[in-house]
Amino acid sequence: MAKFDLKSLSVQELKSLQKKVDREMAGRDKRQRKDALSAVKEKAKQLGYSLDDLVGSSGAVKPTGTSPKPKSRAPAAPKYRSKDDPALTWSGRGRPPRWIKAAQDKGVDIETMRIAD
Numbered sequence: 001m002a003k004f005d006l007k008s009l010s011v012q013e014l015k016s017l018q019k020k021v022d023r024e025m026a027g028r029d030k031r032q033r034k035d036a037l038s039a040v041k042e043k044a045k046q047l048g049y050s051l052d053d054l055v056g057s058s059g060a061v062k063p064t065g066t067s068p069k070p071k072s073r074a075p076a077a078p079k080y081r082s083k084d085d086p087a088l089t090w091s092g093r094g095r096p097p098r099w100i101k102a103a104q105d106k107g108v109d110i111e112t113m114r115i116a117d
Contacts, residue, residue, distance in 0.1 A: 080113045089115075 006014065041051045078089030080100065088099050104110060 079115055080110065081115050083108070083113060 004017075009017065037051075044051050044054055076091035076093050079092040080090045082088035082099050082103070085099070088097070090097050090100055100110065100113075103113065
């Protein structure tokens with residue numbers, strides 16, 4: 001293995017080297033994952049299964065690197081409306097918007113902004 005005198009390199013040379021190392025690491029990781037997946041598929045085939053048979057659609061066991069699909073929710077109906085600007089609404093989910101906080105700072109009760117059902 002070649003030895004580097006990192007102290008003799010400029011900041012720009014170090015950054016360039018870092019980018020090269022990051023690219024190489026990503027490439028190797030991708031190849032290793034591909035090889036591992038191929039090996040698992042082959043082992044499953046030897047045992048008379050497909051990989052899908054073993055992991056199933058429920059995702060009991062998933063290959064590393066896959067992420068579950070985010071659950072999508074329908075947009076929530078607004079529950080609060082600004083007295084100053086009726087175009088500003090809030091569903092009551094998540095962090096309150098700035099206009100709600102500003103109104104509360106002025107002493108406005110949030111319930112007075114509730115939209116009637």
